[in-house]
Amino acid sequence: MLRNKGDRQKRGERLETGARLFVLGRLLLASGLGKDEKEQLRRRKILEKQHKVRLMGGIDAVLRRYHKPGSRNKQEHEATLFKALSAYALATSSGARDVLGYFLRVRGEAIALALEVDEEERVARNPEDVLRALGLYTQTLQDVQALVPGKLADALQRLKREKLLENGELLKMEGLRLDVYKMWCGDEIQFYTPFIRHDDLDGKLAREMLFGWADKGRQVVLEGLENTLKEMGEFKAIVELRTDVLKLWISEGGKARGFDPSEVLDEIREAVNKHMLRVLEQKVAKLRLVGSEVSAAVEAWREGRSDQHESLWDMDSYDTDLSNGAAPFTQHVVSRLYGRNDAVSKAVASYKSWFRVIDDVGTVVDQLKRQRWDNDVDEIEDEETIEERQQLLAKDDPATLSKHLNQSLVESFKKLDENLSTLWKEQEQNPNKGQIAMYFLRVLRDIRSRLPENAEVRGFGLEAVPSLHEALVSTVVISPLDEFATVALVRRTVVGRSLWEGEPALPSSPSPGAFKFLRNLVGAMGDAGVDLWSPAAVSALRDTLRKQLSEMWLETVNKLTKTPDESEAKTETEETSESDAEVETSNKSDAEEETAETEPAETKAEPGIEQHRDLFVQWLYDIDYLSSFLGADDTFKHFSGTILAKADLENSTAAKQRLQKTSQDYFKRTSLLFGLLLS
16 A cells, blocks of 8 residues: 555555554454464564554655755645654654654754765765755744644544544455454454544644754754865855755745744855855965976976977978867967967966966856845845845855955965066076076966956066066077177278268168178077067167177277377376486487477377278267167267267268268168067
8 A cells, every 4th residue: 555656645645544554453463362472472573574664664755755945735745744744643652742753853864864964974965965955954944833733733633533443544445344344353443542642742842842953953954065065166066056055045944933044044154155265265376386387397497498489480390280170270370479388388278277267266256246135935025134135145245255366366476476586586597597587488478468357466477577588688689799799890891881972971871790780689589589579678688789789889999999098198108218318318319309209299199090980980870770779878879979979070960960861761771670679
């Protein structure tokens, strides 16, 4: 009968009928085998072990059943519960208090089972189990208040009014044939009515039992929620669980009388918020892995290998198979353009993975802000309650999470900045310092291109950039400056002198050495990577070049000409020698004295300047031409003025203007050849 798969609405009735059969069997055993105690005991054990266990299993299944909100008929649900509890009372001769205690115990076990709770360790299986446990908890509160004490007492009293053998369901059972065998039963069976106390449970005691159970059950549910959260590391999953749990509690938790739903709501919020903040800290702290990646790359640095990157124009190394679309090919081109070799790509990929996670957190926070927490199912809440809950769940909680996110981001970026700065300072004596600086610049550039929207992290990496640019520039300018100093500046003749025009004759193009210097410089910049030459890097390059060009050019000029101080010192030495000669040899002629007196004047003529005047004019043109690319600071202007004096053009305004105009015209015609210098 208990296995009958008929109408589910009659399951409670089947349980009650099964309980009557069990009681009848027990009575028959007691009356029919009274003289043989061993046989009576054996058959009673069979009845208890087989039939009662099956009956209690059916009762427990009904009591443990969870109905999702909106999926049950309230009247049918209560009727089934009545029948199941009545069956338990019949089978165990329990009163109302014991029946309620059993019901609460079964529901508590069902909640624990849903969360897989045991005595040693409580581990939740998955989010659905938490919802089931919370649903059973709220359902129990409502069921108890609906059934006790009045309705349960009435149901038990109904059992007491009806004799066992007069039950209609038993009379209908053909197998029993009570219409025939009833007369053969003794009076203790024919007149048997269940002895059940229906009046041992009043409202006060029922409330005490329910409130005591509710406190313990709430702790079990909350611990299960916390254990479930511990196994969740994805923000989207956490928010989904938060939403489902809170919606369930808001819709069902307030229906039980005498309970303040805000207490449980706050406890749920606290558990979820603590875990979200903990997960947030863990995810943000993983930014340190970017620093670890950079540190590992520097420690394993190999010249010519770690800094090697494929040329943008090396077509043989491209994968031109576009069967899967152009995206991979485009990405490959972009990676080459920005110098993302293996070392750079690993660090950047680590940061991008971290950033995607943090970006998801921001999306989750926005989602929390947009959620609405109305409970319009039963329309039992006032606007003030709804607004207060909306403030807590859609404003306060996201604000706390957002604030903690920003604080964690600032702290993590600060630590990463300090880590990278320390690592860079340790490369001071590294022979590969320049190449490592290029690596740092590329990593910092890609990180800074995708910084979180937080004003306090906008300065990340900027403190180290000037020293990185200095190392970059120092590496790039070595070869062009060396060739310029050892080839162009040692030449003492002017190439193309016959092509000079005007009066006085002036050059109309830079010297081959100056032009080649620019070509070598731009080539070295391109070899380092066109992606490195930001306006700040180009500015640092110009500053360095102006300073070093001025120093080496002035040194060359000083070698070609004598300074005025040197001429005066030599004149004084010669005059002293002449005076000594007059004292020792008074017989010298007047002609010899005149010759001795005119020698100092001839020494002041500085024949080197006159001899190299054309070279100085050409250099003056070169300086004006280079200034168009490198700019002109006070040092460069002073140096230019020195060359102008050597070229004897100080007083020729027209010549100076013509020289500047022709150099500017030539710059306009050739500037695109050296575009990197104009960044």
